[in-house]
Amino acid sequence: MSSRSRRNRNINYDSEEEEAGPSKRTRGRQNNTETSRPVKRSRREPVESSDSSDSSQEELNIQSSSLADKTVKKMSTEELDRKVKEVVRLALACELRKVPLRREEVVRKVLADHSRAFPVVLSKAREKLSDIFGMDLVEMPTKEKPTSARRRVTKKENASAKSFMLRNTLPKKLREVNLINWDKNQELEKMGLLTVILSLIHVNGRILSDDQLNHYFRRLRLGDEPLNTTKLIATFIKQGYLNKQKVTAIENSRTSEKDPVEYRWGPRAKIEFSESSICDFIKGVYGDDALPDLPKQIERASGLEFKM
Amino acid sequence: MTSSYANAHRLFLQASMSERFFTETKAIEMYKKAYLANNVRRPTETFQEFIASINQKLNTIDMEIRKSHDETDGTPVWALVNTNGDEISKLVTEYTAVEISYFKHLIELIVTADYEEFSVSSITALREASKLKTSITKSAAESLLQKFVEDKWLILSKNGKYSLSQRAILELQVYLKETYEDNLIECTLCYDIITKGQRCDVQQCKSRFHHHCSRNYFASQTEKVCPSCKIAWKESNVIGEDNNNKSKGGSSRRKNKRATAVTREGDEEEEEEEEIEEVVAEEEDERDY
Ligand SMILES: [Zn+2]
Ligand SMILES: [Zn+2]
Numbered sequence: 268m269s270s271r272s273r274r275n276r277n278i279n280y281d282s283e284e285e286e287a288g289p290s291k292r293t294r295g296r297q298n299n300t301e302t303s304r305p306v307k308r309s310r311r312e313p314v315e316s317s318d319s320s321d322s323s324q325e326e327l328n329i330q331s332s333s334l335a336d337k338t339v340k341k342m343s344t345e346e347l348d349r350k351v352k353e354v355v356r357l358a359l360a361c362e363l364r365k366v367p368l369r370r371e372e373v374v375r376k377v378l379a380d381h382s383r384a385f386p387v388v389l390s391k392a393r394e395k396l397s398d399i400f401g402m403d404l405v406e407m408p409t410k411e412k413p414t415s416a417r418r419r420v421t422k423k424e425n426a427s428a429k430s431f432m433l434r435n436t437l438p439k440k441l442r443e444v445n446l447i448n449w450d451k452n453q454e455l456e457k458m459g460l461l462t463v464i465l466s467l468i469h470v471n472g473r474i475l476s477d478d479q480l481n482h483y484f485r486r487l488r489l490g491d492e493p494l495n496t497t498k499l500i501a502t503f504i505k506q507g508y509l510n511k512q513k514v515t516a517i518e519n520s521r522t523s524e525k526d527p528v529e530y531r532w533g534p535r536a537k538i539e540f541s542e543s544s545i546c547d548f549i550k551g552v553y554g555d556d557a558l559p560d561l562p563k564q565i566e567r568a569s570g571l572e573f574k575m
Numbered sequence: 576m577t578s579s580y581a582n583a584h585r586l587f588l589q590a591s592m593s594e595r596f597f598t599e600t601k602a603i604e605m606y607k608k609a610y611l612a613n614n615v616r617r618p619t620e621t622f623q624e625f626i627a628s629i630n631q632k633l634n635t636i637d638m639e640i641r642k643s644h645d646e647t648d649g650t651p652v653w654a655l656v657n658t659n660g661d662e663i664s665k666l667v668t669e670y671t672a673v674e675i676s677y678f679k680h681l682i683e684l685i686v687t688a689d690y691e692e693f694s695v696s697s698i699t700a701l702r703e704a705s706k707l708k709t710s711i712t713k714s715a716a717e718s719l720l721q722k723f724v725e726d727k728w729l730i731l732s733k734n735g736k737y738s739l740s741q742r743a744i745l746e747l748q749v750y751l752k753e754t755y756e757d758n759l760i761e762c763t764l765c766y767d768i769i770t771k772g773q774r775c776d777v778q779q780c781k782s783r784f785h786h787h788c789s790r791n792y793f794a795s796q797t798e799k800v801c802p803s804c805k806i807a808w809k810e811s812n813v814i815g816e817d818n819n820n821k822s823k824g825g826s827s828r829r830k831n832k833r834a835t836a837v838t839r840e841g842d843e844e845e846e847e848e849e850e851i852e853e854v855v856a857e858e859e860d861e862r863d864y
Contacts, residue, residue: 352635352637356636356637356638362592395635398580398632437589438582444586446587446604
């Protein structure tokens, strides 16, 4: 191990770099276009000061390496530790409100000038979360966009639009344990309704129109009392459990229905609920009446042509 | 690894995360259930050891499970708290910038209340809402106050006065101590922040006891006198709302403090404006989501 890589060992920048794409050399330039702030700052700061023994060698190295590497190297171990802590707490706070932790938010609130250290900080934060809480910080699946309607997104926008959420990684048996006797069963009721909606979407070819959903609500006698379904659905959308999409003209003619909006599983649902858990839920609803080929039926009803 | 940290601890922590603030009875129940869920009939650690193991881990991310006593009735309570003073930023995730700004104003009114009343009347609280830079309507303020009470940040008394809840004292401790160093007082028995309790009859004496601390202390004493000045202790001399400190010529100690608080507020308003912009941008993003 060279002295340089040894010094970087704690930071592990290269090995953690997960965004495919530009080579080391071009990363600096990319950084430059992403935001001008870190670059300006790093110019003002003295170039590499921690090691004096082979400073001339170091300078040569720096000239040939990218600005990105320099940005990460400047972060002391304490600074890195602090940023990891902050990301951990930010992730916990987001989870409490069930909103995604966005890469952009981490950069703005925590990393600031060290935005290129994101992969390093993220992986260290994941270690902490896993060790302490038994949770993993995972990237949320991006929402499928109707290709016709949306403009092409550039790679840069894609990277900063990344968002993350916590996933419970304790054994399944433990995940089902509820240590708290909920005083208000409101939370359970809400999750119950969500499971019903997700199941309905799943067995309807993974898409459910507004009209269909309301039809089911009427059949299930879920009016506005006691659960305000409209408000709850808005919350589920906000929390990422449901995706609501306007039906575009083309799709509309294909399905020959005139429903203005339709619902799909949101990114959070895909992480927190598995298809098998939905299957179990539906089996539970049928109880003893469940036919042995129910799982097959559910699979068929979910429509394999609609790939998630 | 010899560490006893295991899934029982993680399960307990996950539960405390969603609960944030719970009684000790509940904490012990959670601790037992956490072991049972892992098929451990006899916990390998006592409750104290269990909490210590968790806190050892939590310390590495500046968090802690902290014990305190509810000021109103002395019930032992626990909360998962941040220890580095950015609790207010945690609030940002629960409320909007305007709501937090209002909450901060309420804290100010409560902590700087005259005569150690540590409370604010509904009328004053509502009037304050209109004084905010981004003022909120009376009805919005009313429902917000209700939300602060529901979320256990504030307590509403029978007489319509708002005071800090034990959750607020526990979780916002660092912020409170940093911001209102001169206004906050500590219980001279347990050294925790005190906003409801008893005080010595002598104006100059600094003795202040939580009700439950007072009860515990005098239970082991032969005489009911102030430990500091030996004057007879009167339980009717209270700290908190509607006390008689004013009639006793108590000082409206906050006058000079109020001035500094106001300058501080000037800076704060600017920060708040920035925050509001951020939050607005955030909300737009979410809608887009
Ligand atoms: Zn005390
Ligand atoms: Zn005294």
